[in-house]
Amino acid sequence: MFMPRKTKVDTKIATTTNTKLLVATLAVLIAGGLAFASLPISSQKKSFTTIIQPPIQYTTTSCAPTKVTLLGEKATESGNTVYTGITISCDEMSEEKTITVDNPQTAQDLTLFANNYCQNQCPTEKPQEKQLVCEDSDSGRDYQTPGKIVANGISIPDHCISDTLLQEQYCKNNAGEINQKQCTCLENEEGLGYCTPEEDGIPSENAFTCIDTDEGKNTDVYGEITWIDIDGEPQTLTDRCYSGTIVQEGVCAEETKQVNIRCEEGTGCYNGACLTEEEITQQEQELRIENDTQQTSSTPAQ
Structure with missing residues (x-):
């Protein structure tokens, strides 16, 4: 079991630590985007809902990911790339942690998860109070309106996983969540995905849903x-x-x-x-x- 370190820090150390945390977080996000092309393909047939918890910043240590490896690459029909797992090394962990997901997720989602996971390994003494904010431009699970969420400063758009599957982002309990919806999926000029309107109980004729x-x-x-x-x-x-x-x-x-x-x-x-x-x-x-x-x-x- 991990025991928190008792560390005495002054203002200068805390400022340096926060700067390292920011740099490490940006490095992980960039690394996740570059890890797309070298992993084996797998497949799943399930829909899923995943909670993206906003990170908590601590004053005693950075707790940033030191290594992130995406696992189980899968190419979707629309040409996007998703993954079925992730291996994470954190500042506060002596061993790597491998986590698998029931359904493939994008590199952006898994990299965000790695950052949050490592920060949750931090000592729980006196976390710096911070108001967590999640905003949704289309006000919830509105599948027919293109939109995006901004969760703790990170912008994540609604997008089409394929021509018949929308990944909808929305806020719940001040945190970001993801849900998938089968429909005829289109994207607007800004690249935001949405479902074409359907008559209640009768699928639209322009879709093979x-x-x-x-x-x-x-x-x-x-x-x-x-x-x-x-x-x-x-x-x-x-x-x-x-x-x-x-x-x-x-x-x-x-x-x-x-x-x-x-x-x-x-x-x-x-x-x-x-x-x-x-x-x-x-x-x-x-x-x-x-x-x-x-x-x-x-x-x-x-």
């Missing part, structure tokens, strides 16, 4: 949904019968793609739709006719 052939929870019609996952790959889910009276209906939604709905009285589930007995009989007859036609056309002439 999610398409529902029966347009929502329409249980009396068979349908299927097609959407793009976080890696830009198309996925498909069809309506189907969970039981004789319950249909599993595919819907375009953020948290779930399928819901169980009980058929109305007088109907039952058949081929992914709630139908009356007469409708089921008619579909069975049409299916038999279709099968007979296919068999006839495939039988060679004598």
Whole structure:
């Protein structure tokens, strides 16, 4: 366990320490930007939310990162580079610390994390009081408005990770947070990302975000949904019968793609739709006719 050092400092030492902290922080940020091109590629399929805690400045020591190595390079579809981990050495640590993240993050985000991590290893005696400030130009999780946050003096913009994925920055509890949103993502002339407007419950036609052939929870019609996952790959889910009276209906939604709905009285589930007995009989007859036609056309002439 790390024990805090008791250090007696005068005003001149404290001023020099603060200057070293500033120089070390700038050096780490520059080094993170230069570390993009030499690491193996990996992949993840999860969305994530990460808190960027503002750093605390201490009067007794600098606690700055001395070495930062980005791990697990991954190239996104849009050409950006993200990483799955980081190795950190700090002034107050005798050993390196390797940290992995569930989902890839940019070099800027991980470098900021390294700076905050090292500062949190400082002795906790009498931290210098400092009001932490986070400001959001688009006032929260407003996916359709281009914006950026300024957290503890660091500016981080909303940006498109791919054509179908926005990384939205926002403030919570006076700290910066990151959230991802699947949508048709565009960037304005300032390079700030945003989602194109979508009608509530129905994805915009100019996007291949999610398409529902029966347009929502329409249980009396068979349908299927097609959407793009976080890696830009198309996925498909069809309506189907969970039981004789319950249909599993595919819907375009953020948290779930399928819901169980009980058929109305007088109907039952058949081929992914709630139908009356007469409708089921008619579909069975049409299916038999279709099968007979296919068999006839495939039988060679004598």
